Structures are given as structure tokens and as C-alpha cells.
Amino acid sequence: MDQQFASDNYAGLCPEAWQAMAEANAGHAPAYGDDPWTARAADRFRALFGTECEVFFVFNGTAANALALAALCQSYHSVICAEAAHVETDECGAPEFFSNGSKLLVAPASGGRLTPHAIRTLATARGDIHYPKPRAVTITQPTETGEVYSLAEIRAIAAECRALGLRLHMDGARFANACASLGCSPAEMTWQAGVDVLCFGGTKNGMAVGEAVIFFNRALAEDFDYRCKQAGQLASKMRFLAAPWVGMLESGAWLRNAAHGNACARDFAAMLDGIPGVAPMFPVQSNAVFLQAPPAVLEGLKERGWRFYTFIGGGARFMFAWDARPERMRALADDLRALAAGAICQG
Numbered sequence: 212m213d214q215q216f217a218s219d220n221y222a223g224l225c226p227e228a229w230q231a232m233a234e235a236n237a238g239h240a241p242a243y244g245d246d247p248w249t250a251r252a253a254d255r256f257r258a259l260f261g262t263e264c265e266v267f268f269v270f271n272g273t274a275a276n277a278l279a280l281a282a283l284c285q286s287y288h289s290v291i292c293a294e295a296a297h298v299e300t301d302e303c304g305a306p307e308f309f310s311n312g313s314k315l316l317v318a319p320a321s322g323g324r325l326t327p328h329a330i331r332t333l334a335t336a337r338g339d340i341h342y343p344k345p346r347a348v349t350i351t352q353p354t355e356t357g358e359v360y361s362l363a364e365i366r367a368i369a370a371e372c373r374a375l376g377l378r379l380h381m382d383g384a385r386f387a388n389a390c391a392s393l394g395c396s397p398a399e400m401t402w403q404a405g406v407d408v409l410c411f412g413g414t415k416n417g418m419a420v421g422e423a424v425i426f427f428n429r430a431l432a433e434d435f436d437y438r439c440k441q442a443g444q445l446a447s448k449m450r451f452l453a454a455p456w457v458g459m460l461e462s463g464a465w466l467r468n469a470a471h472g473n474a475c476a477r478d479f480a481a482m483l484d485g486i487p488g489v490a491p492m493f494p495v496q497s498n499a500v501f502l503q504a505p506p507a508v509l510e511g512l513k514e515r516g517w518r519f520y521t522f523i524g525g526g527a528r529f530m531f532a533w534d535a536r537p538e539r540m541r542a543l544a545d546d547l548r549a550l551a552a553g554a555i556c557q558g
């Protein structure tokens with residue numbers, strides 16, 4: 212099919228990930244992560260973050276988030292998240308399931324961003340035995356609507372977490388886009404700011420499949436390998452989850468891909484300037500553009516074959532992946548312009 216912007220998951224594999232998969236396919240290797248690719252990928256992450264973190268590879272983001280949160284909590288604990296958080300809205304209860312019942316406590320949050328105040332309000336609302344005890348906070352970076360927490364915001368949240376005895380998890384399904392957006396190092400955005408565990412997304416970054424769960428607080432990683440196995444997330448041919456990370460991290464593609472997606476989102480938003488009734492709903496800070504547009508315009512886009520989601524963020528969402536092409540973006544913008552003009556004539 213022609214290139215679409217419904218999701219960064221519509222894109223294929225980037226050449227660096229594909230090449231590493233081909234190299235990993237050159238012969239036999241030990242199973243279940245006991246292979247040179249898995250060791251090399253974990254070492255690459257330790258070099259990237261500049262610290263002795265514990266690294267695990269799982270198949271997808273739902274598993275990464277759910278298992279990481281389960282590792283932070285007992286079943287009688289609770290996890291504070293934003294109301295728009297993927298863990299709350301798009302994981303079919305997996306965090307509650309894998310933690311044997313840890314409850315998600317949902318905070319109202321503009322742009323999907325939690326604040327220290329919102330965290331404190333929820334964490335201190337109840338201190339009695341009848342309510343699940345707050346134990347962790349999860350933030351999504353970038354948020355579900357494509358906004359990015361600043362380093363100062365993350366540090367302030369982490370400080371509040373420490374004061375309240377809460378652990379801090381980061382859902383980084385598009386972590387690379389946040390790094391490219393802020394121009395900071397992965398270390399600054401995570402352990403140096405006080406993040407205990409990060410889910411680093413590979414799929415949306417240009418791999419076929421796979422996310423890395425990275426524990427900066429290494430004590431929290433105890434028995435995490437067993438947790439992964441029990442959850443059906445231990446790949447027997449682990450080298451094919453690990454090798455693409457080697458390709459992405461050693462070539463720098465992880466950051467290049469993200470920077471390209473972010474630049475495309477900015478360019479696309481600029482192409483919409485002056486189209487009546489059509490405007491971005493949120494600041495464009497990563498690879499997402501959410502559009503407010505008249506219903507007739509969105510209907511018209513669908514008739515012209517464009518695909519997009521409207522259930523996230525309340526507008527039409529367009530995501531720009533590592534391979535987003537300017538001419539397809541231009542075609543979408545041209546269709547939006549024509550449809551918006553038509554909607555005005557009819558109105």
C-alpha cells in the first residue's frame with residue numbers, strides 16, 4: 212500500500228535493523244539469550260546510558276510496561292499514571308494482570324503530562340489500610356499526544372517520587388523521539404534525572420519487533436528474567452530480538468530515525484498553515500501531529516484513502532516514522548487543503 216501516517220507501526224524495518232537481522236541469521240547460536248548478539252546489545256545499552264544497568268529484551272511495549280510495573284509493586288500496591296497513559300487506555304489491563312492486581316490511580320493531566328502536584332495529591336489522598344498503597348509512578352516520554360517532558364519536569368517528578376517513597380517508571384515507546392526532541396543524552400533523561408526503570412521502544416523506532424526494559428535501579432531487576440519467562444516473553448531465538456538493537460545503536464540509526472520522524476512532523480504541521488478549520492491540537496514536539504478538522508474534512512480524507520486514528524487525543528492523529536516521505540506528506544496536506552476549501556463552500 213502507499214505510505215500512510217496512521218501509525219509509526221505501519222512502517223517497515225529500517226536498513227540497519229534488517230542488516231543486523233541478516234547477520235544474526237548467518238549460522239547457529241545458543242538459545243534463550245545465551246548468545247553473543249544479546250550480550251553485545253546489552254553492552255551497547257550500558258555504553259549508551261553510561262551506567263551499569265540491567266537490560267532485558269521483550270517482544271512488545273505492553274509486556275515491557277506491564278512486567279516492569281509488576282517488578283516495582285506488590286499486588287496490594289498502586290501505580291500513579293496520567294489519564295491518557297497507554298498503560299491505562301491501551302493495554303487491556305495487562306499492568307494489573309501481571310502485577311496480580313496493583314491498581315492504576317489515574318490523575319488528570321493536560322497533554323498527558325503528570326505534575327509533582329498531581330502525584331502528591333493522589334499519593335496522599337488516602338493513607339489508610341483500606342486503599343491500595345501508592346508505590347510507583349509511570350510517565351510516558353513523549354506523551355501519548357506527542358508532547359515531551361523537559362528534563363526539569365522529569366527531575367521534579369523524580370524528586371517528588373523520592374520524597375513520597377515512590378519508584379519511577381518511564382514508558383519510552385518513542386524514547387528516541389524524546390531524545391532527538393530535547394537534544395539531551397539518554398542518561399540525562401533517565402537515571403541522572405531519577406528514573407528507576409525505562410521501557411525503550413524499538414518497534415516504532417524502525418525495528419520489526421522488540422522493546423528493551425532497562426533497570427537503572429538494579430536491585431529492582433531481581434528475578435525479572437523469571438518474570439519474563441512466565442509471561443511468555445522469553446524469546447528462544449533471542450538473538451533476533453537483540454541483533455536489531457546492535458544495528459540501531461552501533462550505527463546511530465536509533466537517533467537518526469527519530470530525528471527524521473520529528474522533523475517530518477514539524478514540516479507537516481507547517482504545510483497546514485492557513486488551511487481554514489484545520490490546526491494542530493497540541494504542540495508538535497515529537498513525531499506526532501494531532502489535527503482538529505471539520506468532520507466533513509476527515510470523512511473526505513478517508514474517502515480519498517487516507518488512514519488515521521481518531522480515538523487517541525480526540526483528533527485525527529498522524530505519525531511520522533523513520534521512512535516518512537515529503538511527497539506523501541505534501542499529498543496529504545494538499546488533500547486537506549482541498550477538502551477544507553470544499554467544506555467552506557458547502558457551509
Ligand SMILES: *Cc1c(COP(=O)(O)O)cnc(C)c1O
Pocket residue numbers: 271272273274276297298351354355382384414415
Ligand atoms: C505503542 C506504545 C506502546 C507499546 O505498544 P505495543 O503495541 O504493546 O507494542 C506503549 N506505550 C506507548 C505510549 C505506545 O505508544
